[in-house]
Amino acid sequence: MIWDQLTSEQINGLDRGIPVLLVVAATEQHGPHLPLATDRLIGEFFSRKLHEEMPSQLLVLPAVAVGCSDHHMGFSGTLSISQESFRNQVGDIIRSVIQHGFHKIILLNSHGGNQAIGQVLMEQLGHEYPQVHLVMTTWWRVAIKRLYEITETGPGGVGHAGEFETSLMLHIAPDLVIQKLIFPKTNRPTFPWAESDMLRGSGASYFRNMRAMTVTGVFGDPTAASAPKGQQITDAVITALQQVVKDLYELK
Numbered sequence: 001m002i003w004d005q006l007t008s009e010q011i012n013g014l015d016r017g018i019p020v021l022l023v024v025a026a027t028e029q030h031g032p033h034l035p036l037a038t039d040r041l042i043g044e045f046f047s048r049k050l051h052e053e054m055p056s057q058l059l060v061l062p063a064v065a066v067g068c069s070d071h072h073m074g075f076s077g078t079l080s081i082s083q084e085s086f087r088n089q090v091g092d093i094i095r096s097v098i099q100h101g102f103h104k105i106i107l108l109n110s111h112g113g114n115q116a117i118g119q120v121l122m123e124q125l126g127h128e129y130p131q132v133h134l135v136m137t138t139w140w141r142v143a144i145k146r147l148y149e150i151t152e153t154g155p156g157g158v159g160h161a162g163e164f165e166t167s168l169m170l171h172i173a174p175d176l177v178i179q180k181l182i183f184p185k186t187n188r189p190t191f192p193w194a195e196s197d198m199l200r201g202s203g204a205s206y207f208r209n210m211r212a213m214t215v216t217g218v219f220g221d222p223t224a225a226s227a228p229k230g231q232q233i234t235d236a237v238i239t240a241l242q243q244v245v246k247d248l249y250e251l252k
């Protein structure tokens with residue numbers, strides 16, 4: 001069920017044990033070849049596919065389209081809210097849902113810059129509402145084992161607008177991908193202990209904005225992207241998310 005397509009009365013009649021899903025995304029530069037909406041389109045696509053698989057066991061909220069993207073502001077078109085705003089906005093949406101009696105909540109994130117503050121928010125809400133089951137995941141984390149089998153680019157290949165996001169966009173919205181502007185990796189090298197990508201964490205975090213990390217605003221290798229790979233990634237992520245929803249739904 002889709003939260004904002006129901007009437008207030010229909011929401012009132014629902015079983016409060018249904019998991020409620022909130023997509024948190026971003027509106028930011030995605031290199032020369034992908035649109036600013038990439039993270040929102042990916043997050044909403046996953047939530048739509050997941051909902052198609054289990055429509056009566058999931059309640060989908062309207063997505064949060066703008067996230068914490070200060071590190072992308074060096075590139076035109078990026079919109080960003082502060083971490084404080086994110087914590088307030090997303091926190092207040094979740095508090096509203098809890099006030100209506102729902103107690104199983106899933107935050108599905110599609111943007112790296114939301115991860116740290118999202119985790120802080122989860123821990124705060126977890127203490128505020130000990131009776132509520134709160135889950136947060138980022139799509140490339142929830143299916144990480146399977147995604148390792150799918151990637152073909154090696155360390156530094158799956159990052160911002162790289163192999164995976166470009167594959168997903170070729171699958172979801174090929175008309176929005178400018179194929180002739182897909183270039184090989186432009187990652188700027190850093191210390192070995194600071195090298196990381198979507199699938200591989202680093203030994204230490206070393207803050208650099210996107211201008212310092214890349215030449216084009218793309219981190220990773222989009223030349224290895226394809227629409228069939230986007231379908232494989234989708235299958236991996238949806239299978240993993242279905243398990244999360246099922247496990248929460250069955251919790252008493």
Ligand SMILES: [Zn+2]
Nearest residue numbers: 038039161165
């Ligand atoms: Zn992205």
